[in-house]
Amino acid sequence: MKDIKINVNGKTHKLNIKEDERLVDTLRNRLGLTGVKEGCSEGECGACTVIMDGETVTSCTVLTFQAKGKEIITIEGINGGNKIHPIQQAFLDEGAVQCGFCTPGMILSAKVLLDKNPEPTREEARKAISGNLCRCTGYNKIVDAIIKASKYLKREGN
Amino acid sequence: MIKEGIGLGTMFYGTGYGNGFPDVSKAEAVLRADGKVAVHTGATEVGQGAKTAMTQIACEVLGLKVNDIILISEDTSNMPDSGTAAASRQTYNTGNAVKKTCEDLREKIKEEAKLKLNLNTDVGLKLKDGYVYVETLPEKSIALKDLAKDKSLKIKGSFTAQTTEMDPETGQGAPYWPYTFGACAVKVSVDTLTGEVNVLKAVFTQDVGRAINPSLVEGQMDGGFSMALGYALLEDINVDNGKIKNDSFTNYLIPTSLDMIDIDNILIEDPENTAPYGAKGVGEPVMIPVTPAILNAIYDAVKVRITEIPVTPSRVLKELNKSKK
Incomplete structure (x- = not known):
């Protein structure tokens, strides 16, 4: 076992992990x-x-020790965890979610x-996903949702 | 050399289990004390939008807003059976069950309103935004939540599709009802040096009867096209002696965002008279005409008829070489 600190969604966690633990499992x-x-x-x-x-x-091919000292963001922390993010809003508005399993990774x-x-x-949006x-x-x-999200973000001045 | 070709595929598809197999969907609708309506039905949501479509149908019948319909479709202890989310049947079959059940609840609500408002008849009563009112005198009205205060109103309903068994000797009959129709045209390029096939452009039309939710139908069309594109060009499970050899995404290739193209989707609305607001299923139909269209386009490009899928580069080269001999 190994002690590490990782920052996930803006919060630092001290963890005692297995040497071969995958980030997805952590x-x-x-x-x-x-x-x-x-x-x-x-x-x-x-x-x-x-x-x-x-x-x-x-995160299935990253071992958790490799994330030591790094900043991780998951879907839960994409907008500080409180408010829906403009990209999420765009996915909803464009009907870009069906079964939803790929959605966190896509966003x-x-x-x-x-x-x-x-x-x-x-084309750049296609390449990114x-x-x-x-x-x-x-x-x-x-x-469609990514293009719409770029407009939402521009409007918000982010 | 890069050669281009155009191909067309058409299809028709029978909704539901068909061939005389009992195809039944059930629903229950309850006017709750808070004036909202709970619709219990076993339409499984797998991403196709069943919950949205069922909610929209209930809203339309009862004059309620989306937030005033509570759809219970995943708790098996609290909903009747509505069959499988398969055979492209939920919108048509369970949509019909929900519509019929909500219509019966609407009539029961009108009957109660008639008593509460001391009316001669329930003729000319309308439901809108949580109220029942006399159309010619809208101030004569009562809120649904006041109707439900001392008496909960509950309706059970079901819908059975009309299907008959084919003649086992001749294969003749009318095994399905209703049918949907579709057509797809694609333009492809074939690289005669590498055997690579790319789909460049697509126009896709689908008869939906009536699109309860056009955005969801387009999502089904895009998804069906993508699956069929993989079926035509990429996906090979490679069974060898009963063992699946391509058993991971490393060698079983499904289309990525870079394999897909923007499609010109065209919805054809020709309402079906036995369907809820005319709507027919599109889940599976949208996959059917795409692969034939791609194969026809390859033929148009290089004049070689490929009869085995997926049309991998090596298969294209093999067929091209054969045709040269």
Whole structure:
């Protein structure tokens, strides 16, 4: 076992973890952040996507010790955990959610894109979510939602 | 060399279990003491939007807002059976059960209102925004919550689809009702050097009877197109001696956002007279015409008829080489 500190959704946690513990398990089982979905367990589907120091990672292929001292954001912390985030609102408004299993990962991938590129083209939006598989939506309404979210964020001056 | 081609696929699809199999959906509607209506029905939500569609149908019948319908569709101890979320049947079958049950509740509400308002008849009574009122004299009205104060109103209802068994000898008959229709046209490019096929453009039309929620129907069309695109070009479970070889997303490839394209979706609304507000199911139909359209477009591009899917680059090259000989 190993003691580490990680910052998740703006809060620092001191944890005693197993050496080979995966970040997805720490987030879900120790911190109760079940918005992190486990799909394929091999870094292909993107359901377990979280943001680590401003970049998306698949938390099933990150060991928790690798997150030591890093800042993690999950879907629960995307807007301080209180209010719905404009990207989430855009997903609702565009009908971009069907079964919902890919949605947390999609929204976090969209956030990293929009943080870096506030006015993406549809192609750039497609590229940003290309590591997140979705079986229901055919992606088009998700792309619509990302473009709409960029407008919402611009209006809010974020 | 890159060659382009255009292809068309058409389809018709029978909603529901069909072939005489009992296809029954049930619902219950209760006017609660707070004036809201609880609709209990076993329409399973899997992302297709059953809960939204059922709520919308109940709203339409009862003149209520979305927040005034409490839909109970996941607690099996507290809802009647409405069959499976399969066979593209929930909107048509359970939609009919919800509509019929809510209509019966509406008539019961009018009857109660007639008594409470000392009217001669319930003719000309309307329900809107939580009130029942006389259409020609709207101030003559009573709130639903006042009607439900000392008497809870509860209705049970069901809908059974009309399906008959085919003649087992001849295969003739009318096994399904209703049918939906669709057509899809695509433009593809085929790289004759690498065998890679890309879908460049698509126009997709789907008969929905009536779109209870157009955005949800478009979502089904996009999703169906994407699944069929994977079926046509990518997805191969590769069974070898009874063992699935492509058993992970590393080798069982489903379309990503970069494989999908923006589609020109066209909803055809031709209301079906036995359906709730004319609406028919679209869940499965939207997958059917896409793969044939892609295969026809490949033929149009390179004049080679491919009869096995998925049309992987190696399969394209094999067929192209065969045709040269």
